[in-house]
Amino acid sequence: MRSLFFCPINAFEKPRRAINKTVNLPDLFISRLARAALVAGSIAFLAACKTQPVEPQAPVVVQSTMRAPDEPSKALPPDLYKTMPMYPGAVVEHVRKPKGAMREILFSAQGPMQQMVGYYKDELKKNDFHITSSLIMPARKTWSCDFHYNGRPGSIMLFPSDSDKSRMTIDLIYELPAHLDESLMEPKEDFDVKGPGEIAQQAPNLNPNPNPSEKEKRN
Secondary structure, eight states: OHHHHSOOTHHHHHHHHHHHHHOOHHHHHHHHHHHHHHHHHHHHHHHHHHHSOOOOOOOOOOOOOOSOOBOSOOSOOTTSOTTOOOOTTOEEEEEBOOBTTEEEEEEEEESOHHHHHHHHHHHHHHTTOEEEEEEEEGGGTEEEEEEEETTEEEEEEEEEOSSOTTEEEEEEEEEOOOOOOGGGSOOOOOOOOSOOOTTTTSOOOOOSOSSOOHHHHHO
16 A cells, blocks of 8 residues: 555656756746847837837028129129229129119229228218228228118128139129109199280279260269
């Protein structure tokens, strides 16, 4: 009877050893932990992708030049100030077409900047141009001046020429004169300025009866 219910302990040792040899419990625990960490990281990554806003990309801005094209001729336009001073020896380089109500003319001249600044300050005042502001930057050899003439604003800027540093560029910008549309004006009325004729100039007749009777004559 004892042999039936109490088997040798060695009989259970062999299967346990077999399990220990096939599966290592610490390795099994580590592999499960790694898989759990991988799944948790994937879920967190997907959640971050869903919640993180996508920054919109700014459209590409095509830069265009702000300068108006040149006129076919370098002659001074007739809309320039009639009394605008011109630096001696200045050469017209560009005459821009009007851009809105403004026009730009670029000159080049030979001379020191201080001499050119003094010339424009004196000549503008002599020709009734009112200077509103003036700024000089000696380090950059640049001078700018704002003025107006009869209500028309303008500006002059002096700076070294890009092609020839020994010459100065004179950048003149001014407002075009206003053109009135005659169709919107009231019609003119011509009055007779010659005065009344010869009959109106005669002395008036005070007697209302041009043919007096005999009784009126006696009286």
